[in-house]
Amino acid sequence: MTVVLADPGFAVDWNWQRHLTVWALAGRPYEPHFDSKVLEHELPVQPTSERQAHAAARNWWRAQGRTQALAALRESASQLGR
Numbered sequence: 001m002t003v004v005l006a007d008p009g010f011a012v013d014w015n016w017q018r019h020l021t022v023w024a025l026a027g028r029p030y031e032p033h034f035d036s037k038v039l040e041h042e043l044p045v046q047p048t049s050e051r052q053a054h055a056a057a058r059n060w061w062r063a064q065g066r067t068q069a070l071a072a073l074r075e076s077a078s079q080l081g082r
Contacts, residue, residue, distance in 0.1 A: 004057040
């Protein structure tokens with residue numbers, strides 16, 4: 001797995017195929033660590049390089065990934081509160 005995108009509170013890693021995994025981060029800002037898996041996303045086309053994976057992850061994250069990740073965290077928190 002390779003981290004291809006980091007955003008405050010989240011990291012996105014790529015499995016060298018078509019799958020991106022979004023992780024919630026925990027810990028101090030200068031020492032973050034993966035806390036829990038938030039969601040998975042399958043890219044429509046497999047990137048052939050790490051550079052393409054970075055670009056695909058960035059485009060997906062900006063278009064819909066961040067919104068989906070925040071919704072998944074809210075859903076998870078509401079289920080814990082039941």
